[in-house]
Amino acid sequence: MAQLIIVRHGQSVWNLENRFTGMTDVDLTPLGREEAKQAGILLKPYNFEIAFTSVLRRAIETLNIILRECDKIRIPVFGSPALNERHYGDLQGLNKKQTELKYGEQQFLLWRRSYDVAPPHGESLKDTRNRVVPYYQKEIESKLKAGKNILISAHGNSLRALMMYMENISPEEIPNITLATGVPRVYEFDQDMKVLKVFNL
Ligand SMILES: O=C(O)[C@@H](CO)OP(=O)(O)O
Helix, strand or coil, X not given: CCEEXXXXXXXXXXXXXXXXXXXXXXXXXXXXXXXXXXXXXXXXXXXXXXXXXXXXXXXHHHHHHHHHHCCCCCCCEEECHHHCCCCCHHHCCCEHHHHHHHHCHHHHXXXXXXCCCXXXXXXXXXXXXXXXXXHHHHHHHHHHHCCCCXXXXXXXXXXXXXXXXXXXXXXXXXXXXXXXXXXXXXXXXXXXXXXXXXXXX
């Protein structure tokens, strides 16, 4: 019975400044590095053998801190832009509170949490799902089926897209679901890749 663990990177500089980040390649904050370390401590008893990450530094750094903490720096690591955060388009860099005040709560929530409304020049969650899930099916699911335990370090929205697929979450439900930074979420599958158990550490 294979295990998949997903973890959203620790707090980033723009999480702290409350700015839309998307594909902007910002660093972790000191708290973000501490969150990654705590995730590593929680993950020590877990026997993952392969890791995947986006190619954004906040996810890579989070993964590296976890691997060091778990004494697993030699396991194979695969990086892909398919796991990158949703592109937030023209919103990237803007302060979230100011954006909400300028455009109103309804428009703000449509851009931020709806399934299929994309911000100008950006991706909707559906667009993100359309790149994350095929990558997952091709590169990750096959390894899980072969019995490998896997860790993925990625982002709030790229992982929400993946959660929709794995947990059968509908477009109507997904606006209410978020993932905290640095909190590992564990999936256990049966042979047919049906989720048997899912829990946060
Ligand atoms: O700014 C972002 O890229 C994401 C994740 O931090 O934000 P949100 O929670 O608004 O989707």
